[in-house]
Amino acid sequence: MSEMAFIEENHDAWLTDLKELLAINSIRDDQHADQAHPFGPGPKAALDKMLAFAKRDGFDRTGNVANKAGYIEIGPKDAKQTVGILIHVDVVPVDRELWDSDPFVPKIVGSRLYARGADDMKGSDMLVYYALKALKDQAGQFKNKVRLIIGTDEENDWDDMASYFAAEGRPDLGFSPDGDFIVENAEKGIAHLDLLSDSHSIQTDKNEPLLLSFQAGKASNIVPGVATADVLNLDAATVQIDFQKFLADQGITGSLTQEGTNSHFVLNGFSVHGSVPDEGKNAATYLALFLSQYSFEKTAARWLDFLGHVLHQDYFGEQLGIGVTTKDMGKTTLNAGIIDWQAGHQAAINLNLRYPVGFHEHEAARLVSDRFPWITAKAEGDGMAPHLLSSQDPVVTSLLRIYKEVTGKETHLNVSAGASFGRLMPRGVCYGTRFIGQSSTAHQKNEYFHLSNYEPAMKILIRSIKALAMLD
Template identity: 40%
Template sequence: MTIDWKKEVAARKEDFLTDLISLLKIDSVRDDSQATDDAPVGPGPKKALEAFLALGERDGFITKNVDSLAGHIEYGDGDETLGVLAHVDVVPVGTGWETDPFDPVIKEGRIYARGSSDDKGPGMAAYYALKIIKELDLPVSKRIRFIIGTDEESGWMCMDRYFEVEEKPDFGFSPDAEFPIINGEKGILTEYINTQGTTEGGKNTLISFDAGLRENMVPQDATVIFKSEEAEKFEKDFYDFIETAPVTGTVSVEANQVTIEVNGKAAHAMEPRGGVNAATYLAVFLNRYSFGGDAKAFLEMTAEFFHDDSRAEKLGLNHVDEVMGDLTMNPGVFTFTPKDGGMIALNFRFPKGVSVESIEIELDKKLSHYGVTLGRGKEQLPHYVPAEDPLVQTLLNVYAKQTGLEAHEQTIGGGTYGRLFERGVAYGAMFPDSVDTMHQANEFMAIDDLMNAMSIYAEAIYELIK
């Protein structure tokens, strides 16, 4: 049987866009302030999960909601199960948007909205691929579960709970990265660097320092408030500073209190070089002046060890693996007040050859003289599926067939649901020439990319379950 996958995709384009726009309109940022037993990560992710499952019910699939944290849409029968895992939660919006991030806009062949590329757009493309297989009534010998999570951008509470009560598929992929395939994912570790809150001993007194929305995002905005004996001089000094720095910002002075806001560029933490860290640039500026106590330590170590050093060379942590690439570090969240002290969240993506313990040993060695304490947060070990695995080979072959492009294995610093399975990978939906706007302002996905991804997903899923 010969199937024209692109023709089948084209016939469903308008329906696909209607369903995608409906999903993109839901603000599904995790919100712990509104979390309840019935909405463990807030009402937005729950609403998005229910909306997706409703599509499955509409289209005649078997569906299940697991505690409003995760769910699945199921099709087919067999002794083996293919899992396709997507997520409906999104990172916080941040600043710099030219349109409403939850009112999708289509212009110049792109759909703009938070989640359009990460991961509602690709997830919907993969769902429609399964829908095509069902509507064509193609024979299948395996079961497929399209699994939906609501907490991928934070703690993965969704998958923890789902696999407590549901069986794990035998193999699978997540449409949450790029083509031709991601069969290797670096380990992920967040380390919290904590200081006390003393401020005495300097000419300037730090009142607050705040930057970053999530540890897996480069901080786009940073704000500091401090008191100074010479407040007026900071206005000229700061504007002179940003003339040669890749940031913008403002200064306001009221009596002896100075407020500075810095604007950089957000990016995904898996490659911090794609962004401009507003927090570290602000610390570099402030570190030229006299601050005391833990405030001084907070600013100094940020400027000296965390600024413009995505490979953590100053910490002695730079490491490159031949297959998995560089260790990267993203200083993602910063807070300081005299009452609560200081906290810096460092998000590491590390290849084989590096351990969590080795990272902590070097951090302690380099930063202990600042009087800091370390706290270990989220950690995941590196994941790799060999290129010769039949899953990898099938996915690469379909990609090469449909695009005519070279199909090869690759590793990323991002963490996808693919790492949940021993034989799990990430697969699309970005192409080699796609513009990556994940975790950035004005996030978008090219509609043609979504259509082409849907066609690849449909053939790949069918090849894996027929």
């Protein structure tokens, strides 16, 4: 059967299977986890569904690895190299009240298929599965074997792939179809820096401003959208005027309530993913910038100045002294994600650091401690070392060529500050199924898949998998 004939004849079956997969609530559920369902019933049910499709369609080489991952294989069993196509069937949680329809009842409106996981990444899952199905009968001619490797914990700890690699080994080359149809051949390293310092003792017998508390952020990889602070001994009338003017000047919102000598601040920024901090407004650094104008005692004044003047809008670590730029991977990216000050306790700022090849989180910690001696900087790796595949590698050049061959347009290379399963293979890239210019709704309310992508994406994936299967 020709490529086009397969694509046309299998559209309805693909859509039916995709709806079945989307109907599974595969959010991680640790409360109901056990040995048979390590990440809860939902992720395991989605894995079982994928393997059931394979059994139905005559794939005779499949496997389940500790109920955490699975695989479907074609090509020569004794091939020296394995092409990995790494996907995941787990999804992120939903705020059901924000959706216009049930997130686990797939709904088609026009050319969009709405459901949780439609964009990230069950739409891609079924596209690559059907591409593998299209190649099954000709796979005996391949040089390399091809494995569709199905994960169930990508949205959390990646323990699925750790277990799979321990049992089955790591693929030599391949891609993860997660995101856009650009070739992400470089992904920055990801680490955390804990910046620890002293706070002052609680003193209420002086008239100078006293910082009682300052909190923002729940996760280091998210730009804080809200920051709060409690301050004693500010002039009530003056600070109200100052704060409202600051909010207006900065184009943000907030509130200030006062009770006795205490002023309680709430400042609303704009929360985005920590990989693109320059697209958001960090509520913590804005609030610190405002408060730093007042005459606090030395410890609080120093801390607020650091947060409000050093870290404020320091998206690339330059003011902090850890800004690194490389030709292949661009700039270090920095997000102050969790901030905690409580009078009488140790103050802490947790930074999310995304860095290029040639740098290291421990070097970053040393540089910060040297520049700011009053800070103790500690580095914690995230198990995500930088990944860089040469732009001249045949994996990269093949994918770029095939995209142009199918669409008549150029795609491009990209350096990602995020993380995909593509980085887990020595010659791996991220290469998704959303076309350039299409909106991403991953992790958002009313998430959807672009149904018009089916035909062109299938052509690209069938040819891409075949090309990688024939590489040396």
